[in-house]
Amino acid sequence: MKPPEARRRLSPDLREQEIVREAVKFxxxxxxxxxxxxxxxRLGITQPLLYRYFPTKDALVERVYQEVFLRRWNPFWEELLQDRSKPLGERLTAFYRDYSQVILTYEWVRLFMFSGLKGLDFNTRYLDLLRQRVFDLIINELRLAHSRKPPDEAPITTMEIEAVWGLHAAIFYLGVRKFIYNMPVENINSIVDLELRIFLDGVPGTLAGR
Amino acid sequence: MKPPEARRRLSPDLREQEIVREAVKFxxxxxxxxxxxxxxxRLGITQPLLYRYFPTKDALVERVYQEVFLRRWNPFWEELLQDRSKPLGERLTAFYRDYSQVILTYEWVRLFMFSGLKGLDFNTRYLDLLRQRVFDLIINELRLAHSRKPPDEAPITTMEIEAVWGLHAAIFYLGVRKFIYNMPVENINSIVDLELRIFLDGVPGTLAGR
DNA sequence: CGATCAGTTTATCAATCGATAAATAGAGGA
DNA sequence: TCCTCTATTTATCGATTGATAAACTGATCG
Structure with a gap:
């Protein structure tokens, strides 16, 4: 029924874009x-053509990483978290609502997990970035909001980091449930709000070192 | 150097055990x-011998599932959570310390994630079990501890479930970080305690429907 | 309108993988 | 000690997969 898909001749740029876009999904x-x-x-092309654009399969995979992980980081998040004209709760809500919209996607969650399971170092590198650009900021702002010593006076503790990890995990795991376990997860924004309420109500005890 | 590994003739039972044990790790x-x-x-045997014990590779994989997921569930957990002679916080601590010791292992965490990514229905089935045998119990006990209507009078809300999911995710994600992202994660018990404190301090607001 | 360049396909290789059949050898019993 | 049973190995098949080389074809330019 379907015509045998006439040979489409594209410019290298366009063809490469199509390949990368489809490879991410694939x-x-x-x-x-x-x-x-x-x-x-899936691309409607023959397999050897891929090798005209990427020397090896690994090179294509590498390109997919860059496309999904590196290009989706928003530097504005760091400013947002430190904007003390708003209460911290509001900032965290704004950040995690936006962050979850970017990260909690089929491609991001699954590729990140595949990459981790395969033992590639990309996860470690991304998580180091997350730690420095987000976790440390949050801890700093939390201390400020609760009138405690800043990190340069009293070093950040393991338990403070773990507290933030708990919040982050609760939110990221929504994506794991939805896109890896294939569970129905709806109203992500309101769940993010819920997790933030629990975190902000519960965390003062940890800051007090209790 | 190493001698070419003399042919070892084992009883079918022993050989099968060895194969399954190594297949889990593998x-x-x-x-x-x-x-x-x-x-x-890895087993020090030849590849066709596997097919003497398992008709196909899938059959071996299926066996691995059963070995890791089904055989590690502890029915005592359900009793523990409902033992009202102890305060709820104590029960939750005891449960999650034990649960995390069983679940947060290299084999469990990775196989569960591999299975999810491959789209097998096992995750869904396990998580249904978890929901019924653990989450619902916890919510029930939480309501009791805060003098609220039991679930048979006021149905369990999405947000109550999500609150428990948040706690569970925070703990399970320790295993993801350790065994999938290959991050150092130590003193799991004290982190479990921390997450429970945050949860228990933070969750009353959710129960109040705030 | 024909030549040329490059985007695309056809044909195929070499390695890998799950699986099968036949040959081999270790252990217990008569 | 030898025989028999079966656990194990050797040899090999057919399908799949990443990758390469050569042939083909569509578009642009003179």
């Missing part, structure tokens, strides 16, 4: 063991 | 695409 679905022939089929 | 490391030849090499 590897997010099947993991990095997904076969190049199947990817080519 | 698939947890490489996922279900791990190759039967490599698994056989």
């Amino acid at each position: 590897f997010a679905e099947f993991g990095f063991e997904g076969q190049t022939r199947e990817l080519a089929k | 698939f947890a490391e490489f996922g279900f695409e791990g190759q039967t030849r490599e698994l056989a090499k």
Whole structure:
């Protein structure tokens, strides 16, 4: 029925964009063991053509990383978290609502987990970034909001970091449930709000070192 | 150097045990695409011997599931959570300390994630169990501890479930960080205690429907 | 309108993987 | 000690997969 898909001749730029876009979806679905022939089929091209644009499969995978993880980081988040003209609760809500909208996607969550399971160092590098650019800021602002010594006077404790990890995990795990376990997860914004209320109500005890 | 590993003739029962034990570790490391030849090499046997004990690779994978997930559930947990002779905080601490010791292992966490990413229905089934045998109990006990209507008078809300999911995620994610992202995570018991303090201090607002 | 360049396909290789059949060898019993 | 049973290995098949080389074809320019 379907016509045998006439040969489409595209400019290299466009073709490369199409390949990367489809590869992101494809590897997010099947993991990095997904076969190049199947990817080519989805693109409506033949498998050897992929090798005209990427020397090896690994090079294509590498490109997918960059596309999904590096290009989606928003530097504005760091400013947002430190904008003391608003109460901290409001800032955290604004940040995690936006962050979850970017991160809690099929591609991001699954590729991140696939990458971790395969032992690539990308996760570590991303999480180091997260720690420095987000966790440390949050802890700093929390101390300020509760009139405690800033980190340069009293070093950040393991338990403070773990407290923030708990909040972060509760939110990120929504994506794991939705996109990896295939569970229905709706109204993410209101769940984010819930987790933030629990965190902000519960965390003073930790800051007090109780 | 190493002698070519003399042929060891084992009873079928013992050999099967060895295969299953090693397969658990092996698939947890490489996922279900791990190759039967490599698994056989680790066992010090040849690859066709695997097929004397399991008709297909899938059958072996299925067996691994049962071994790791089904056989590690402890029915005592359900009693523990409902033992009203102790305060709820104590019960939750005892439960999550024990649960995390069973679940937060290299094999459990990784196999669960591999299984989810591959789209097997096992995760859904396990999580249904968890919801019924743990989450509902916790919510019931929380309401009791805060003098609220029991679930058979006022149905469990989405947000109550999500609150418990948040706690659970914070704890399970310790395993994800340790065994999937390969991060150092130490003193799990004290982190569990921390998450429970935050949860218990923070959750009354949610119960009040605030 | 024909030549040329490059985007795309066809054909195919070499390695890998799950699986099967036949040959081998270790252990217990008569 | 030898025989028999079966646990284990050797040899190999067929399908799959990443990758390469050569042939094909569509678009642009003179």
